[in-house]
Amino acid sequence: xxxxxxxxxxxxxxxLESATEILQHSYELCKKIxxxxxxxxxxxxxxxxxxxxxxxxxxxxxxxxxxxxxxxDLEDGGSVRDRIxxxxxxxxxxxxxxxxxxxxxxxxxxxxxxxxxxHDIYRKALELAPHLFDSEKRIKEYCKRYYS
Numbered sequence: 001x002x003x004x005x006x007x008x009x010x011x012x013x014x015x016l017e018s019a020t021e022i023l024q025h026s027y028e029l030c031k032k033i034x035x036x037x038x039x040x041x042x043x044x045x046x047x048x049x050x051x052x053x054x055x056x057x058x059x060x061x062x063x064x065x066x067x068x069x070x071x072x073d074l075e076d077g078g079s080v081r082d083r084i085x086x087x088x089x090x091x092x093x094x095x096x097x098x099x100x101x102x103x104x105x106x107x108x109x110x111x112x113x114x115x116x117x118x119h120d121i122y123r124k125a126l127e128l129a130p131h132l133f134d135s136e137k138r139i140k141e142y143c144k145r146y147y148s
Contacts, residue, residue: 005072006147012064013143019057020136026050027129035123047122054125055106057132062103065139066092072147092142093135102128 030050033043062080066087070077075086080103088096105124112121 005068009068009072009143009147012060012068013140016057016060016065016136016139019053019060020133023050023053023057023129024133026053027126030122031126035119035126037119047118051109051121051125054129054132055109057136058102058106061093061132061135061139062087062099069139069142087135090142092138094131094138098128098131099135102131 026046026049029046033039033046036043039047062083066083067077069090069092070083070086073090076082078086081100084093084096084099084103087093087099093099101124105121105128108117108121109125112118
């Protein structure tokens with residue numbers, strides 16, 4: 001393992017922690033609002049920020065952290081699904097099935113524009129966000145255990 005990868009890992013861990021804190025803030029606000037049939041514009045703005053932050057953190061976890069850990073551990077690249085499965089085996093995530101759902105919601109966030117579908121996206125993101133928070137803790141523990 002090179003010093004360059006360890007330096008990159010430290011930087012990415014800091015990014016991960018910051019993104020998690022920001023998502024937790026939005027999550028708490030949106031959890032209090034709840035899913036409403038007719039949200040106010042302010043409530044919709046809060047949910048838009050929340051889902052954007054949800055998508056960002058899921059990308060950081062899957063696309064950056066899991067990929068970097070695979071690289072450090074000398075694992076093959078493969079597909080996103082391969083990366084998710086390896087993350088489950090390493091204990092970085094609790095469930096590959098849940099993270100597959102997270103990936104689907106992330107894609108829905110990026111591509112859905114129908115107001116009716118947004119309520120479902122908001123509900124799913126609220127349900128799945130705690131798994132992102134759990135994974136952040138697991139990744140930090142894994143990195144401390146194996147790379148410190």
